[in-house]
Amino acid sequence: MTAPQYAGKVDEILLGLTHAVRAAGVPVTYDRATTFLEAAALVGAGGLAQVRLAGRATLCAGPEDIVRFEQVYAEWFAGRDDLPRRVDREEQNELVSPLPEDDGADGVEGEADALHVAASEVEVLRHRDVAALSPEGKALLDRMIGQLRPRLPVRRATRRTAWRRGEIDVRSTLRAMLRHMGEPARVHHRRRGTRTRRVVLLVDVSGSMRPYADALLRLAHAVAQAPRQGGSSGAVEVFTLGTRLTRVTEALRTRDPERALVRVAEAVPDWSGGTRLGQVLQVFLTREHTRYLARGAVVVVVSDGWERGDGAELAVQLSRLHRMSHHLVWANPHRGKEGYRPVQVGIVAALPHVDKFVAGHSLRAFEDLLEVIAHA
Known part of the structure; x- marks a missing residue:
């Protein structure tokens, strides 16, 4: 497994590494990930040896974490000799868009094909066994689980609330009639509410x-x-x-x-x-x-x-x-x-x-x- 090409965005490659390490069982928090990026910038994120030392020092809390980090590190950077040069924010604003300048049919078709492939990979991942996923797949799965929106079950409550129909609320109806000097008024209704x-x-x-x-x-x-x-x-x-x-x-x-x-x-x-x-x-x-x-x-x-x-x-x-x-x-x-x-x-x-x-x-x-x- 090799790290994805991010066109010089070193921070995104390193953040991907933290997600993979966390998926492997190392308790990497937001603070540890931020500290890792800062440490990598200080020691020079362009060299993999410096990245490895920074990761061991900031992401690992014990010997077991170091073993897992080393395994993920070796797979994440397999086949890579070095990281891209770190790009400053001023330079990032001047970078040319990686998308082709041609707005013809070929560009649209290529973009649609890329989106279709990405959607297919996500759909395949939805049906994959969690235990068989790679660290990279587990990191993506973690994000997808975070996007779930569960709905809790509801039950009928004992307390009744006002509603536009249902059983007649005698007390509210009589009070409305008293406000109108005993004249007939709108009939109020109520129903049993719901609770989680x-x-x-x-x-x-x-x-x-x-x-x-x-x-x-x-x-x-x-x-x-x-x-x-x-x-x-x-x-x-x-x-x-x-x-x-x-x-x-x-x-x-x-x-x-x-x-x-x-x-x-x-x-x-x-x-x-x-x-x-x-x-x-x-x-x-x-x-x-x-x-x-x-x-x-x-x-x-x-x-x-x-x-x-x-x-x-x-x-x-x-x-x-x-x-x-x-x-x-x-x-x-x-x-x-x-x-x-x-x-x-x-x-x-x-x-x-x-x-x-x-x-x-x-x-x-x-x-x-x-x-x-x-x-x-």
């Missing part, structure tokens, strides 16, 4: 889910940022599942997704560990601060079903969760793959108790999952 129904996301971050965890948490961040009706507070709750239950709702309320994921990584102690879904769900349904969250909510469990504990215990807890929730959805990254069979212990225990069993391996699957949530 709570959505609870339980995301498996065990070792078997590691290739999908970053994309799924980005999807959870998009859901947590979705607008809500009726001033509903706490409409979205997000937990990670592994060997323990961890609430990451506050971290995902951070508007910037990169900062939010860094906060999640700092809060989750069992990242890429084992899986004890039955025990963790029991904690969720019995702990004082979480046991009420599933009542009347849309609960989404995202897991591949690899359970190290007792499948019978998981079935019991899922049965309780199904009775409490309004709608129980299980999303499995392997569900959409050809030849998949639900033979895992967790999936066998879950299927009798879930309302929807959907895929969760690609951007298209994420979009379908959001539609299921919106209409639950």
Whole structure:
């Protein structure tokens, strides 16, 4: 994989490198990316050796990050001996447009072909398995997930509001008549309003889910940022599942997704560990601060079903969760793959108790999952 040609725009090439490094699992924040660009400018961004040293010093926080950075760096600059010369802003304003000056049919046709190819690549990416994407593809996927606009489900509220039709609002109608000295006035109507129904996301971050965890948490961040009706507070709750239950709702309320994921990584102690879904769900349904969250909510469990504990215990807890929730959805990254069979212990225990069993391996699957949530 080689870096794209940006006609001398060194900063764009280096920013592309930061996106690829972040997609590989290194927690690169906005501040780190900015510091990297400044460091590369100071040491001389025209040389790849200087870029490598600047990246190691600013983007990496530990030995594991350095290993990942080196791998991405080698792939990103494969086949390149040097970077283009850095162009000043005055020079950028004087650059000739890279598009051809000829406005004839050939230019229009070439531009249309380029747009068609770009659109086709994006459409292919929407159906690709997240685990099979290259760092460059994951960086593009991250941007596409950020452009999703989830809609939260709604429920009927107990309080009634004024409306142009519906049941007669006797009190408002009588008050209007009194204002008119008892003369007949316009009949007022009312209806039950709507409020956002709570959505609870339980995301498996065990070792078997590691290739999908970053994309799924980005999807959870998009859901947590979705607008809500009726001033509903706490409409979205997000937990990670592994060997323990961890609430990451506050971290995902951070508007910037990169900062939010860094906060999640700092809060989750069992990242890429084992899986004890039955025990963790029991904690969720019995702990004082979480046991009420599933009542009347849309609960989404995202897991591949690899359970190290007792499948019978998981079935019991899922049965309780199904009775409490309004709608129980299980999303499995392997569900959409050809030849998949639900033979895992967790999936066998879950299927009798879930309302929807959907895929969760690609951007298209994420979009379908959001539609299921919106209409639950």
